[in-house]
Structures are given as structure tokens and as C-alpha cells.
Amino acid sequence: MAVAQDAQPARNAERPTRAVHFVRLKLRLTGNSLRGQAWRIVLVVFGAIAGLWGALGGFALFTAGGVARGDGGLVIVAFAGAGLTLAWLLLPLLFFGVDETIDPARFALLPVSRGTLLRGMVAAACVSIPAIATAIALLGLIFGAAVRGRTPAAVVTAAVGAVLGLFTCVVGSRALSSAFASMLRSRRVRDLAAILLAVLASSVAPLQLTVSSLIAHGNLARAAGIARVLAWTPLGAPYAAYLDVADGRPATALARLALGLVTLVALTAWWWRTLESAMIGVASGARSAGSAGRPASAADGLFPAVLRWLRPGRFSGLVAREWRYWWREPRRRASLISLTIAGVVVPAMLRAGSGSGGAPLPVAVAFSALLAAMVLANQFGTDGAAYALHLLVGVPGRVELRARACALAALMAPVLVLVTVVIALLTGAQSQVPAALGVVAAALGMSAGISALVSVLVPYAFPESSNPFAVSGGTGGLRGLLALAGSLVAAALLAPVLVFAVLADGAWAGPAVLATGVGWGAAGLLIGTQVAGGILDRRGPEILVAVTPRR
């Protein structure tokens, strides 16, 4: 619509497109998506408050980096900068998705030069709550430089560093997610992408471990050692540069800024290449070979080999289709991979955590089981308009929700059991395995039940995009918070089993917790889907409207 405004008189047609147009387009699109949607406005307000809160926290932290004496400043600035950058890079992949209000593919037919498009995309990406919050937080860096350095040179260096850091965050997160998106689109390399993501995600773990152990021991000297290394990586370099100016080492500062600049340029080039392939649709493939191998019967073809023992029927058909979809649909595949990785990394981290043995095994695995079923929190949104088929056929809500939960459980339960057993063996907690498995069953069932409720109460549409990490403009990522709220409720409902698992002692404790957990999870699943199924039967058409992507 913003474009249409500019397009009316013929003499305006030659006016060059500038980055500001993209910003206006994004604001207009976001504004239109909010029109008449009270609850979306509420979400945006909540997001803005959360962003402001984070921004002020960051501002205080970076200012403290300038005020602190000795090595303290370097430690604070390097760790805060590296943490900020890592959060920008990894959080969109794992949880929140990337705002694709402005999809580069839409510009493929317009006479917009590459440079303009790139500048415009960056400018538009900067107009978002996280980016603005980061910018406010980085003002703290400049403020800290003014306090510490008391020279214009230090302030200027801090300002340049802050700008470099901000753009590294924004461009880096875009580059990483679009690179993974194009990888996941082609089936051949999806396993490679999974491994890469695993490596990335697990690289967070050591960092988190060192930080927490440093805090636990109050060991400033060791922290300063790590901070010095971080300050020479692209993660921390731009933030630490002004400290060198303040301490009278301008050459070092310049080297750090140059490192930041080179990183930014490299990231931009990388992003540009993936953008180009997205625009001309190089990786749109995922085309299955039209091989002649036709299965003996249609029903047999629908069921994956693992599920072929099921008697063909409505429930088993649903389970089989869901199973196929977890593998064939890029968005689902991406979340399945993220979940599996989180399911491995989180319990391992919790077990290996601070000093004496870490969290008990049942507590360590509870989180990943809760998270696993939370992927169902917008199960109708992931199907999108395809849900119309179920509505046409008239699938009973209860059957539908239970089949979906069963398909996910069939996929995730083996992973969770394997993770539990392996971690138990590695950390010498074999005796806790039955109790931990009980907690896994309870958490999975409870979380699936709550997810079923969330999915019928607040369904929302994903944009029609080939990027599995894309969320719709403005409010999309914030709705991830709904899933988070759901998992908090599920965690609260899980608490009794968890307490029982941790406190129970004696020979029969393990099997007792296992039985209780299985019963608890089954009850949660049955009650949740019972209630949600009734709502689904009544609200089916409304849910279809809510999950159909707007064109």
C-alpha cells in the first residue's frame, strides 16, 4: 500500500527507491496487521515493555562496564557484548523465529538495485523492538566511555563500536537464519544443517558453564582471562575497543574495530548471497523424484514403515499423516530438529552444572520433555489452510488432538528415553533412571494436554514463506510467549510428580514414580484433549480463519 502511494503519477516513476521506503513499508505493514486486532496491540505493548526493561538492564550493565575499575570493566563489557551477539544469533533459530514482514522474494520483479535492497532490508530489520532495545542498551556503552575515558576519542570509539555491534547482531541473525532456511529446504543437506545447528547450540553450553562457575567462585582473574580472549573475537571486539582508548592503546582499539568491521562485511556478503538465491528461487527444490516404485496399495503408502503394523483407520491414518508431516514440512522439520537439540543440550548442561553433581536427573530431563510437546501449542497454525480438509470431512476434535499428540510422542519419546539413559550413564545416576522416565512421561503428557488447549484457544497463522523460521510481522515472535506461558502452566502441574521423584527414596521409589508419572501424563493428555476437543468441535471454522495466512 505504501508502494501504491508512490506509484500514481507517471513523473514519479523514476524517483529512486531508498532505504527509507523499506522502513515505511514495514511500519505500514505492521500497522495494518494491528488494525482492529485488540489482542495483537496488547501483545505489542507487552513486547515493548519487555524490550524497554531489557534495554534499561543492558544500559545499566554497559554503563557499569565503564564505571568498574581495573579488569572489571573489560569482563563486564566483553561478556555482555558476547552474550548479546550470541543471543541475537541463536534465539531466533531456537525459539522466536525471524520477522519476515518484508520478504525479499516479493521484490524480485521490481526494478530495485541490489545495494538498495540490501540497505533497505537492514534498515527495516533495525525497526523492531529487539533492535531498538539493543540500541538503547548500547547507549550505555557510549555513556560508560564518557565516564571512564573522559576524552572525545574514547566516546567516538565507543560509538563506532556500538554501531558495529548493533549491525553485527542484526545482519548476523538474518544471515544465519536465511542460510539455515535454504539448507533445510533441500532434503539432501538437512542432516548436515542439523549437525551444524547442534554444534552451534552446544557452543552456548560451555560459555554458560564457565560464566556460572565463575560467578559461583567469584574468580575475577580467570574471568578476565576469558574476557581478554572474547575481546579478540568478533563477539566482543567492537564493545571492548573503547577501553583500549581510555587506557592509552589507540592501535589496539583500531585493530578491534577493524575486526568488527571485517566481520560485519563478511556477514553482509554471506547474507546477500542467501538473499539472492531466495529471490531467484534457486533452492526452491525439495522436489521428490517421480520414481515408478508404486506401493502395493494406497493405504500402505501412507503409513511409514515404522507404523505399518497399525490397523488402517481414522486414528492411525491421522497419526501416519502427522508422522510424515514432521519430516516433510520444512517448518515442522526445523522445530523438530531444534527440539531434539534442546532436548540433548539442556539436560546435559543441567547435569553438568555448578559443582556438586548438578540438578537431579528427573529435574534435568523434565524441561526437555515439557519443551518437546510445547511444539504442539500452535499445531493448527503449522498446518495452515490445510486444516480445511479436516473441517470438510468433519474429524471429531478429540480424535484429531489425540492422534496429533500420539504422533509427536512416537517421534520424541524414543529420543527422550535415549537421552535420559545416556546422560544417566555418563553422570553416574543409573539409579535415578526409572524416576526420570516417569517424570518424562508425566511432562510429555501434561505438556501435550496444555498445548492442545493453547492451540485451540489462541491459534495464529504463519506467513506463507519458504523460510521455516519466518513469523508474521510485528507480533509473530511475541506469540511464542504464549507457548512459553503454556509451558509454565504445564510445569506447575508437573510439580507434584517432580517433588515426588526427588524426595522418594528406597527400593520401590523408582518404579512407583514411573507408574505415577505415566498415569499423571496420561490423565493430563486425556483431560486436556477432552476439553480442547470440545472447543475444537465448536470453534473449527473460527480456527480455520485464524490459521489461514492472509495474502
Next chain:
Amino acid sequence: MTDNALVLRGLVKRFDGLTAVGGVDLYVPTGSFFGLLGPNGAGKTTTLSMAVGLLRPDAGTVAVLGHDVWSDPVTAKRLLGALPDPVRTFDRLSGSELLAYIGLLRGMDAAVVDARAAELLDVLGLADAGRTLVVDYSAGMKKKIGLACALLHAPRLLVLDEPFEAVDPVSGALIRDILHRYVAGGGTVVLSSHVMEVVERLCSHVAILAGGQVRTVGTLDEVRQGRSLEDVFVHVVGGRVATGAELSWL
């Protein structure tokens, strides 16, 4: 058994204050081939979505062979086969997988599903597509698999939104033949289109919809009254069909 396969009474749908469908009444006789005509944005798709139970009307009722779609959906949906306008289906399955899935969802016997799916795929020329996913089908193939999905459970009423859009002439002739045989066998077809020739050739009854209202309805001859359907359509709907002095720069 009632005389009308599909009855719409006083259907109303508003979106954000805009009235998309403002009080549509339609009586589709059993055994008829009913064409719903209208310009873009007339409310054809909205009306048909409400008729098949995908979109809840703000007011009005829909009955399929005497069963209300909104209060007795199970019976109504068993008698009804529908091809919604965008291929809104689970398109990451192959053609035969999709048919098997729908058959099982409808509670059909697996052996019957197998036999019918194979026959439908053969007749519609989709058997060669093998394991290609429906998402990778061409637009015409998507229409054909959608039709197969609608026919699988042998419904008594078919509701088709734009069944001939993007279909090549050969496939179009094939689909026309299937639909003719279906109506000859006692079935009822309701289809929407904005292509006059298709409706003129196929339909026994016609309704012209514009601005969310039924402007004209009746048998094909009643509506035409000796003129061509296109003339009637332009007359009823209004709007310009020729340019004056504008666009001289073109």
C-alpha cells in the same frame, strides 16, 4: 428425500464491517447442474465456503439434502463432496497417500479406499505422477487431485469452486465428462465460475451473484431469454466493457 439437494436461506457474512455476502437464498434442485456466476469479489467463494461448512455465516441456514450443515454436520458432510478454491489440503503427501488419508478419515474400509484411489488416479491421469508430492503438482494436476478427493466417498452433492481454472483443454473435457456422468447418475453439482462458455455448455441452472446478492436465478433458458449468457451477465452485473479516451498513452 427433499426436492432440493442444497438450500441456502438468508446467508449473510461480513468481514470487518464490509458485507461480503448480504442475504443469499438459493435452491439447488436434486439432479441439477447448477452454475454460480459472478464477477471477481462477488462473494462466490464466500457463499460456497459457508455452504460446505468451512466458514460460519453471520446469519442464515444451509441444508444439504435436508440436513443442516451447521447443526447436523456429520450427516451433511457425509453426503457432500467439496473442492475449495485454493487447494487447501495436506499437500505434502503424494496423490495416492492423500486419497488414502482422506478415505481413512472418512471412516471408509481400507480395501475400498485402495480400489477407488487407484481408479481415480488412473482415470484422471495422475497415476504417472507416482510419488511426486501434491505440492509439486502443476496447477491443473492440483485441481484434478482435489476433484478426486471430493469424489472418493461417492457423495450425493458436489460443491466445486472454480473447477476449470488453470485446467488444460484435455483435462477440462475429461472433468466435464466425469461431472456429466455423475449428474446422469442422480448426483447434483454446484460449481462456481466466471467463464461463461463453461457454464453455458454444462449447466442446467444458473444464478448470477454480484455484490453479495443473487441478481438472477433460474434454468439456463429462463436466465438467457434468447440472448447469450455473456450479454445477460454484463447487463445484470453492470460495469464498463470498453475504454473511451483514457489510456491513450498506452
